[in-house]
Every structure is written in C-alpha cells, then in structure tokens.
Amino acid sequence: MADFASHPAAVLSDGAYAVFAKFSNAANGQEQFEIELQGLRLLANLAGVLIPTPIDVAPAGEGCILVLEGVQEITRGPRQWRDIGRTLARIHQVKGEHCGLETDGYFGPIFQDNRPQPDWPSFYIERRLRPTLEAAATAWTLPPALIRQVEALMVRLPALCGPEPTPALLHGDAQRNNFISTENGPVVIDPAVHYGHPEMDLAALDYWQPVPDEVFEGYQEILPIDPGFWERRALWKIWAYLAAIAVEGLDYVDKLTQALAPYV
Helix, strand or coil: CHHHCCCCEEEEECCCCEEEEEEECCCCHHHHHHHHHHHHHHHHHHHCCECCCEEEEEEECCEEEEEEECCCCCCCCHHHHHHHHHHHHHHHCCECCCEECCCCEEECCEEECCCCECCHHHHHHHHHHHHHHHHHHHHCCCCHHHHHHHHHHHHHHHHHCCCCCCCEEECCCCCHHHEEEECCEEEECCCCCEEECHHHHHHHCCCCCCCCHHHHHHHHCCCCCCCCHHHHHHHHHHHHHHHHHHHHCHHHHHHHHHHHHHHC
C-alpha cells in the first residue's frame, strides 16, 4: 500500500486477523510513529472518533515499524461520504485556547513546529508556509518567480484569511484517503494533530482527489461553514502543495501554481 502512504506500507493477514504496518528507516522514524499514535489517541479521546487499534511501534531491521489493527473497508455511497463530513465536524467541535499544540509533530516525514502564535495568520505564515517554502526550495530548484509569489502572499495573508477563528482541533491531513469507511463508520488515520483554522481540514478533503458535496453537507449538519471558505479554499492548499514538493519533487509545481493563481 505504499502508493497510499508516505512510507513503505502493507496490510498483512493470516486470513483471520489483519494488521496495517508501515516502515521507516529515518533517524527519527520511531519518534514520527509515536507522535502519530499520540495524535490518533488524542482524536479518539477528545472527539470520540474511531481509530484503528494501536498495536506497537517496534524496531525492525535498520528502522522501525508501526503496527495498527487492520480495518475492513466498505464501498462508499452518499451515506458514507456524509459520515466523513460529520466525523470531521466532530473533531472541529473540540476547541483550544490557541493555534498550535504543546508538542511538535510531523506531516508525513516533514517536521511540524506547533509552537503557538498570537493569531491564525501568524501561525499559518510562521509555522507552515515559511518553513515549508524553505524546505521545498532547499530540496529542489524552485522557479524564482514561484518563490516570489509565495513570499508576496505571506505579506498579504492577514487581509486574505477572513474572520479570526476560534482554534479547533484539526486532523491536520484530512484528505479523503485518511478516512476509512467501515460498517461502524469512518475510521480516522494518519493525523498531524494541532489546533487551528477548521478551514484547513475542509480544504484538505480534496487536496488530491475530488470529493462529492455530501461530505460538506454532512459537515454542515453539525457545524456551519463560513460562506467565505469557498473563496479561501485554495489559500489553505498552498502549504500542502509546498510540502508535497519538498517530499516528492517538482511534479506538484503545477498544483501549487494553480492554488496561488487567485492571489497573484
């Protein structure tokens, strides 16, 4: 299942019991996986959402392996898509005092500095956009014009962010594949948990693939979506595309360029 994860991954089964396992040989791989488990437990404990049963983080060869209980996925229909929206809204019902988290985290293999900032625009600039732009530019030769566009955006960002949000608990990587539809409801995986703007998760739903309207309709059964979100949607995707460039390469430059286009 490596195509669905940022690490080598697989579902392993003896026909009676299945586990999901992923491997890392990074120097801080064990720390990454332990933080992922902490994030899953935080979502379950605070928001009451379903997570895979954690089994272990253990040494494996020259790296380490994260093992979770396997879950049985079902085909998605309108009800399953609505349930994903409802699950995300349940997470966002948990409120915090500030943007960030007491502990740092990871977005895939990318380190996330979660130290608080005084407001949401400052957090998005200083804890997400600026360091991820630096990581992408260090890893690859980004077009200078693209770098200037992101830098100019950061200057304008406070005027683009809309109303200051009450910090909500975020999944942190709420793309559609990080919700597994099961008979018991959506099971949440691969979080990058912190408190911040709920529109970040809403925009993440279709980072890579479209989602049907039922997801947003299900969300709005529990929480409202600010009407300005639909105009700001691309704004919150810029950071994720920078992160994808930093990890995967320049194939994502077109997506970044498209996300920047409304603000250039």
